[in-house]
Amino acid sequence: MKYKRYCKTLKLAGNAALIEKYKKAHESGKVWPEISQGMKEVGIIDMEIYIHDTSLFMIMDTVPGFDHDQAMKTLATLPRQSEWETRMAEFQLADQQSSAGEKWQLMERIYELDQEKTYSAREGQRKEFGLR
Numbered sequence: 393m394k395y396k397r398y399c400k401t402l403k404l405a406g407n408a409a410l411i412e413k414y415k416k417a418h419e420s421g422k423v424w425p426e427i428s429q430g431m432k433e434v435g436i437i438d439m440e441i442y443i444h445d446t447s448l449f450m451i452m453d454t455v456p457g458f459d460h461d462q463a464m465k466t467l468a469t470l471p472r473q474s475e476w477e478t479r480m481a482e483f484q485l486a487d488q489q490s491s492a493g494e495k496w497q498l499m500e501r502i503y504e505l506d507q508e509k510t511y512s513a514r515e516g517q518r519k520e521f522g523l524r
Contacts, residue, residue, distance in 0.1 A: 394518070396455070398438075398516075403484070411443075424472055430471070435463055437455060458516060504517075
């Protein structure tokens with residue numbers, strides 16, 4: 393199966409209690425169903441978020457024809473998305489009025505094992521599921 397991968401980063405406020413609240417808001421079953429459904433509607437197949445101290449790292453796998461900028465604009469208009477972003481802004485070092493597409497910064501891949509081609513962060517890295 394072919395797909396595109398995007399990696400993003402975001403900083404959290406350096407407050408241990410807020411970080412714990414942020415982690416709890418993302419536990420299984422805690423993210424509002426409209427948020428997950430909206431991501432699927434714009435072409436996000438899978439998403440993972442990792443944390444280290446105040447740094448967040450997101451891996452976002454999408455359909456092959458995914459247009460990052462357009463999808464982020466569409467996502468911002470879907471039900472409860474702005475409400476979710478306002479709620480999450482309490483924990484993040486970002487403008488409280490920013491959408492997810494504005495807060496989460498795309499990361500450039502600089503290395504991949506057996507790398508054959510490089511794509512820009514905005515294009516996403518073209519991937520194929522399965523062993524090489």
